[in-house]
Amino acid sequence: MPKKSNASSRTILDNTDRELIALLKRDARAPVSVLAEVLQVSRATVQNRINKLIDSGALLGFTIRVKEELSPNTIRAIMLVEVAGKSTSQVIQRLRRIPELDKIHTTNGNWDLVIELSATDLQAFDRVLRDVRETDAILNSETSILLSSV
Structure with a gap:
């Protein structure tokens, strides 16, 4: 069973926890009885583990995915x-307030952050780029629009 994390330790997951998370990633709406x-394992075990x-904090929440064709x-x-x-933490806190930023990753190399973003149209996209670039402590950025997924 996972142990509650504190400042000095991490959550420890066993194989059942990892399998449960994998199942929930595929279908977060799966009934507890099906997961069990x-x-x-018993339904009570699944519910307790969830x-x-x-x-x-190992599970942050449940979400939906929408087919790209629908948007x-x-x-x-x-x-x-x-x-x-050394202002990466402050920049990340500010960027988290921009709802169009889907994911923010820290990385190594020439760039400090890799951001996945989505916008409803070009006007919104332009606004998001401006909001990010005007954030204090951001020195430089480069953006590539994703044309298709193969």
């Missing part, structure tokens, strides 16, 4: 960002 059957994973005008892009000095 697949994992070959609760503990949420309480420990054909959505503009998706990857943005590479260079941050000044």
Whole structure:
């Protein structure tokens, strides 16, 4: 079973926890009874593990995925960002307030952050780029629009 994390330790997941997370990634709406059957454990065990994973912070929430065809005008892009000095944490806090930024990754190399973003149209895309670039401590950025996924 996972242990509740604190400042000095991490959540420890066993194989059942990892399998449960994998199943939930595929279908976050899967009934507890189905999850229990697949994992070959009781429904109470699955529910307890989900609760503990949420309480420990290992599971942050449940979401939906929408087919890209349902939002054909959505503009998706990857943005590479260079941050000044040791201000990455402050920049990330500011960027998290921009709802069009789907994911923010720290990285190594020439760029400090890799950002996945999506906007409803070119006007919104332009605004998002401006908001990111005007963020204090961002020195440079490069953005590539994703044209298709293969």
